[in-house]
Amino acid sequence: MFNLDSPEVQFAIDVVRLAARLAQKIRNEMGKIAISKIDRSPVTVADFTVQALIAYFLKKKFPNDPLVGEEDSDVLMKSGDETVLARILEYMQLYIPQVDLTQVFDLIDIGKGEPANRYWTLDPIDGTKGFIRGQQYAVGLALIVDGKIEIGVIGCPNLKEAKYDDIGGIGSLVFAVRGAGAWYSALNQVEEKHLLKVSDRIKLEEAVLLRSLEDSHTNSEKTEQLMQSAGITNPPILMDSLAKYVLLAAGRGDIFIRFVPRSNPDYAEKIWDHAASVLMVEEAGGKVTDIEGKALDFTAGRTLCRNKGILVTNQHFHEEILNLLKQI
Numbered sequence: 001m002f003n004l005d006s007p008e009v010q011f012a013i014d015v016v017r018l019a020a021r022l023a024q025k026i027r028n029e030m031g032k033i034a035i036s037k038i039d040r041s042p043v044t045v046a047d048f049t050v051q052a053l054i055a056y057f058l059k060k061k062f063p064n065d066p067l068v069g070e071e072d073s074d075v076l077m078k079s080g081d082e083t084v085l086a087r088i089l090e091y092m093q094l095y096i097p098q099v100d101l102t103q104v105f106d107l108i109d110i111g112k113g114e115p116a117n118r119y120w121t122l123d124p125i126d127g128t129k130g131f132i133r134g135q136q137y138a139v140g141l142a143l144i145v146d147g148k149i150e151i152g153v154i155g156c157p158n159l160k161e162a163k164y165d166d167i168g169g170i171g172s173l174v175f176a177v178r179g180a181g182a183w184y185s186a187l188n189q190v191e192e193k194h195l196l197k198v199s200d201r202i203k204l205e206e207a208v209l210l211r212s213l214e215d216s217h218t219n220s221e222k223t224e225q226l227m228q229s230a231g232i233t234n235p236p237i238l239m240d241s242l243a244k245y246v247l248l249a250a251g252r253g254d255i256f257i258r259f260v261p262r263s264n265p266d267y268a269e270k271i272w273d274h275a276a277s278v279l280m281v282e283e284a285g286g287k288v289t290d291i292e293g294k295a296l297d298f299t300a301g302r303t304l305c306r307n308k309g310i311l312v313t314n315q316h317f318h319e320e321i322l323n324l325l326k327q328i
Contacts, residue, residue, distance in 0.1 A: 002143075002150055002177050008062070012141050012153040013175055015057050019050045020139045020155025020171060020187055023125060026091060027157070031134060041084050043131045047071055048108055049091045050124035050139060055110035056096060058120060065143075066119040068302055069111020070272050077105065115271070115301060118145045123272040127241025129214060134158070135167060138242040142275035147299040152176045152276035155187060156243050174246050174280055182249050182283035196284040198314035199251040205231040207317055210244040210253040219259035225328045226257065230321070245277030248312055249284035255317055258310040259291065268303035269310060278312075287315040293322045 002009055023046045030042035051071045058067055076085065085101060092099050092107075099107075113119060120143050127137035136158050143151040153175040160169035161184075171187030174196070182196040201207060209232060212218060227236075237244075237253050247253045261267055278288045278296060289295060291309035300306045313321060 001145065002180070004177060004180055004183075006151075006177070008143055009151055009175070009177055011057070011061050012143065012151050013173065015054050016139050016141050016153040016155045016175075017173055017187060018057075019054055019124070020157050020173070022046075022053065022091065022094075023050055023131070023137070023139060023155075024157035024171065024187075026087075027131060027134070027137075030087070031132075041081070041087075043125055043128045044076075044081075044084055045087045045091065046131065047125045047128070048073075048076060048104075049088050051111050051122060052088070052092055052104050052107035053095060054122055054124070054141065055107045059110060062120075066113030066116050067111050068113050068115055068119055068121040068271065069108075070123055070270065071108055072112055073105035073108045076108070115144070115299065118143070120144075121272045121275050123242070123270075123276075126273060127243070130158075130240030133240075135213075136240045136243040138246075140242050140272065140276035142272075142279065144271075144275060144298050147297070148178065149275050149279040149298065150178045152279035154242050154246060154276050154280065156241070156246060157187060159243050159246060172246065174249070176276075176280040176283040178279060178283070180283070182280045184246075184250065196249045196280070197251060198249060198281070198284050198286040199254050200316070201254055201314065202316045204317055204320055205233065207232050207254040208234050208252070209236040210248055210256040211236040211238050212244070212258070213238050213240050218257075219262045221262070222259045222328060223257065226321070226324060229324045229328060242273075242277045245281055245312065248286060248314065249277075249281045251314075254314045255321060256310070256312040257291065257321070260309050268305040269307065270303055271298055274304070274310065281312055285315060286313060287318045288312045289318070289322075291322075291325055 131137040157171040159172040176182040290307035
């Protein structure tokens with residue numbers, strides 16, 4: 001349906017690159033203040049500004065496409081935080097000089113769209129605590145058509161290279177198109193791109209597990225049980241955000257699993273948290289299902305409510321892990 005030269009692909013690459021570099025700018029300019037005050041305002045500014053900016057360009061390019069985004073303006077309006085509102089407006093005016101705050105709210109709320117036959121889904125800042133700490137965070141955008149992810153783009157401002165979890169450099173841009181592969185380039189250009197491929201490791205005991213830094217996102221006890229049952233002894237890679245998927249697609253890690261949190265057994269994953277990265281892993285040769293082996297269902301609304309947890313592997317380990325999960 002799409003190829004690397006399709007207008008939708010070029011739009012997604014350009015707008016995520018722009019948004020990721022804006023997030024990087026906000027983090028660099030506001031981050032030190034936030035750390036000293038234990039303050040979440042920089043990530044709040046980045047979250048809402050990125051969503052408003054991408055919504056603005058989406059409506060100019062594809063006005064009939066809904067956007068299913070993470071944020072809505074109600075939170076901002078209720079907060080009454082004049083400093084945050086002023087900074088959001090300031091950053092938006094770098095791109096739309098005449099925009100006012102009411103228009104910014106309207107742009108943010110474009111993200112209240114509902115899934116349709118064709119729609120985009122956006123996570124403006126995935127890995128909010130990673131953003132605050134100056135570690136890994138990402139901007140993720142995907143196009144879904146008839147329930148299938150067709151395009152996925154992820155901008156990782158702090159991921160030095162796709163295969164390494166080092167922080168710094170100019171950042172990474174990763175994009176995937178169904179049937180056309182998954183690709184990596186530096187965040188500041190895409191002329192030189194490299195095809196991503198998952199690892200070819202086949203011995204489960206040699207696998208490298210990718211884990212979230214935040215225990216609240218999963219069930220750490222079950223993760224430990226799985227590692228023991230699998231005989232995995234390699235130290236896991238601990239990382240925030242969609243960057244975990246990037247490292248798996250690049251062959252740096254082999255398994256990422258997200259159990260339903262023990263503290264919230266009815267939790268359903270949000271579509272924007274996974275859509276862009278699912279296609280990337282699949283196009284790199286990996287496999288993504290829920291922890292029961294079912295394909296992720298992006299036709300059920302704003303959440304993956306028909307699925308339970310997430311399992312991502314280099315494909316070689318997928319069935320083995322699913323079998324082990326039945327025993328723990």
